[in-house]
Amino acid sequence: MASALSPPRVPKPKPKPKGALPSHYHESFLEKKGPRDQDYRKFWAGLRGLTLYFYKSNRDSQHVEKLDLGTFVKFMDEAPWGSAQDPGIHFSLVLRNQEVKFKVESLESREMWKGFILTVLELRVPSNLTLLPGHLYMMAEALAKEEARRALEAPSCFMKVSRVEAQLLLERYPECGNLLLRPSGDGAAGVSVTTRQMLNGTPVIRHYKVKHEGPKYVIDVEEPFSCASLDAVVDYFVSNTKKALVPFLLDDDYEKVLVLPPGRPVILKPKRLAKVQAKPPKPPVMPKPEPRGLNGGPARKPAGSSAQALFPTTGLGDVTAELEEKLQRRRALEHSAGRAGDQRAHLGAKPSSQK
The missing domain is CATH 3.30.505.10 (SH2 domain)
Structure with a gap:
């Protein structure tokens, strides 16, 4: 008898090696000069989301600097210097509170960086740059990733409340x-x-x-x-x-x-789920209802009951001497009232027996 067909085996995804490089929309070497820098410094740069990350080398997984692009204003191009001392291509990234200068090795590299940055900022592939069809395809992929990221990501201070x-x-x-x-x-x-x-x-x-x-x-x-x-x-x-x-x-x-x-x-709900308790918490102890007598009044307590039995769930410990004295006085009054009632009942019964 033929055995039932088993589902095809799907290879498990390989775990990302420890210290693996983070994924970027675009990455390459980039020389950077900030407002406080005396000269350009060379980094391995990567664009992910609305942030530019800078690494010491293309083998590092931990960035040393980052630049938020959320305050972007415009790009500024500089004409190629064309000198033997500095043959690089220069352009500036103007933000609301600072201007950062960059230097790359070719016009193609400059247009690539500008294209990817504008793609994630404007959520569209730019059409006014000198780019090849392959470059535009790569930017379209970056656009899809950025749209998916934004759909799942919101500021921590966003809440669905009225x-x-x-x-x-x-x-x-x-x-x-x-x-x-x-x-x-x-x-x-x-x-x-x-x-x-x-x-x-x-x-x-x-x-x-x-x-x-x-x-x-x-x-x-x-x-x-x-x-x-x-x-x-x-x-x-x-x-x-x-x-x-x-x-x-x-x-x-x-x-x-x-x-x-x-x-x-x-x-x-908290950002991080709390740990599940090993045992469920005990329900709070509620005071028992006071027992009622046959006539609807409070039932009498036995003469020999202790003060602790009168407060079974208060958790206050021993009753003070003053409360104990009042309790004994109340019991004596109840006892006296009970004897007086018996006597009145006895006296009231006599006339009815005489004809």
Whole structure:
């Protein structure tokens, strides 16, 4: 009898070797001169996301410097120097707060770097550069990777809460920050920013709309400002308030359940899952209901019961001497009242027996 067909074996992916080079959209040698540098320094550079990473060599896995491209303004090209001392091709990357100069070995290398950087910033393959079809194909692959990365990545201060919930979070937990991103309340494609600041001793709550227009996020302020990512939106508010605004960030292993005015709980989950307890916690001990007598009143306690038996779940330990004395006095009164009642019942029974 023929045996059932087994599914084909799929080879397991090989584990990435320890210390392996990180994957980049584009990488090559690049000479860099920052605002504080006296001369150019040569690095192995790699572009990943909106960040340029710089390594000592192409064998290193740990970068020594990095440059955030979220504040990009423009490129500036310099004419080839063409001298024997410096035959390189120069261009500048102008950011909002600095200008960084680069030097490469050829015009092709310069156009490649500009093309990949513009691709991740504008989320489109540039058409105004001198590039070969193979280069354009590589940039299209980088574009797909960047779009997938952004779809899965959001700033740590982004939370799926309403306008009121965002305001309450900032009010109740000021130690976690005072700036929060949330989905736009009007249902449009975009987000909103909620901030809380103390002005002259009074807390002031403000809300800002951020419209998603193509690859850009436009902040609706007096002079609309466009950003390449939500991280750049957060950086805009932080830098323009000189770090007075701090992104709202929950601590690790932190979880709270908030019941807000709409009546629905908002569960704030920590960034890292807490460890599962080995044993479930014991349920809290609740005080037992007081036993009732036949006439609906409290049942009498036995004369020989101890004070500890009267408080079985309080966890207060021994009862003080004063409470013990009051307890004995109460028992004596109950005992006397019981004897008096028996006597009255006995006296009341006599006339009914006489005819």
